[in-house]
Amino acid sequence: MKRIEGGVTAPKGFLAAGLNAGIKNSDKKDMAMIYSQVPCRGAGVFTTNVVKAAPVKWDKLAVDTSDYVQAVVVNSGIANACTGEEGYGCCVAMASEAGRQLDLPTQAVLVASTGVIGKQLPMDKITAGIGLLAQALGEDREHSRLAAEAIMTTDTRSKEVAVETEIGGRTVTVGGMCKGSGMIHPNMATMLCFVTTDAAISHEMLQKALSGDVEDTFNMISVDGDTSTNDSVLLMANGMAENPEITAPGPGYENFCAALHEVMVELSKKIAGDGEGCTCLFEVTVTGARTKSDARILSKSVICSSLTKAAVFGHDANWGRILCALGYSGVDFDPGQVDIWFESSAGRLKIVENGVDTGYSEEKATEILSQEEVRAVCDMKQGEESATAWGCDLTYDYVRINGDYRS
Known part of the structure; x- marks a missing residue:
């Protein structure tokens, strides 16, 4: 398996687009589309929040009951x-219009939305945007970038990754993009993730792979402890790699799961490291x-400890908060x-041994905690x-960003 440059258009047969449809009343991109040239097997994992957004309800129904899926509009x-x-009707209308533009059944189109809760969609702008997206679809690297930018809200940077592996003598590619910066505390069953692959794999094995992997990836990230109404991870497999179809556990399935895991881990870390107002990615290994x-x-x-997160921001090795x-x-x-260690590119330092202070250097601890990626073991x-x-x-900026999120 190897990491390659790309995102959702890296696998064979996938196209994407992203543009400004005027939803945000700014010049920022705000609509994206992913389309496969052939029908796909679909899988999904969704928020466990009792308050579920309309697209979550639609996508769960589509993934569970549709013969195939072939596009996502966001x-x-x-x-x-x-x-x-009204909101659910708007969701169905988005799928219907995308289906009309792409010559697909309505139930073959998945839908995702992210942003402010409680507002109705401006369907005139949405409908026009879908038409423009259908015309703008492309398979090159730039189209993937545009789509990844269009799904951002308070994100400071777009998030993409792609990998290649070999299954049955064929090169199989898995690519993905995601968004998420605040209201991040998935308990998967405002965070959205879209993964594409050209692997040939049954619906049952695709869903099994996705459901199993989120336990060690998206279920292991947190920015602020809030589980969104819209959390969704959608996975589409179009089979264009022409590998022997994966229908049961075995070497092919294991290779696919390893490639999927690589993509999911990297996207999870990109979300955690772009938390609203944050200055570093904080990783904890037990x-x-x-x-x-x-x-x-x-x-x-x-x-999830606010006190520990604040100590990391202050570059303060306050290990008592971790033990607490x-x-x-x-x-x-x-x-x-x-035993507890702090690690980063600045080195590794044991700060607790058998539950007590090791007499470590505070200066070295501060240096370690001052890097862009910090780890506690x-x-x-x-x-x-x-x-x-x-x-x-x-950080202070987390409060500032969320204090005036709507205004």
Whole structure:
């Protein structure tokens, strides 16, 4: 497997477009489209928030019941959440218009929205935008970039990745793009992710691969502890790599899962590292846990600690906050056995051994915590399981951004 330049248009047969349709009343791009030249198997994982946006309801129905999917149309600026029957009708109308423009059945079009909750979509602008997107579709690198830019809200940068692997003697490509900066605390079943692949794989195995992978990727990130009404990860596979179809576990399925995982991890880290107002990506790895579940719970407890996130922002090695966050996670352990390290490009420093201060250098700790990517490693000394979670520091700018998000 190797990393390649690209995003959703990297796999064979996928086209994309992104443009300004005037939804945001600015010059920023606000609509995107992904289209496959042939029908796709589709899979999806969605928010567990009881308050679900209209596109989440539509996409779940389409993924579960449609014979195939072939396109996604996305708008940013308005979430189409808490919009009642009118909002759901707008969602269906988006799928219908995209289907008309692309000569597809309505149920073959997935829909996604992100932005302010509670506002109705300006369907005149949406409809016109869909027509322009259909005409602007292309398969080169620039089209992928434009689509990734068009789904951004408070993101400071677009997020894309692509990899190649070999399955059955054929080169298979997986590409993806995502958006997310605030209201990020997925419990997947305002974060959107779209993954494309030219792998030939059954619907059942595609859904199995996606559902399994989110447990160690998008379910392990947090910016602010808020699970969005719109969280969705959509995966489309068009089979154009012409590998032997993956219909059961085996080497081909394992290779596909490894490539998917590489894409999902990188996109997860890009979201966490672009948290609203943040200055660094904060990664927490828990080792030596009794069970995988324990490791996930412990690492995410630390990544979600506001006090720990604030300490990272201040470049303060306040390790007591980490141990405290481990302690209230609900996982039972002996605090007197825990070791903790801080790591970054500036080095590695053991700050806690068997639950007590090591007498470390505060100056070195500050240097380590002053980098753009910071990692804490916690060894629980209870077993063999481990897990990693990703988040960011908590800054003054987070409050500023969210204090006037609508205005």
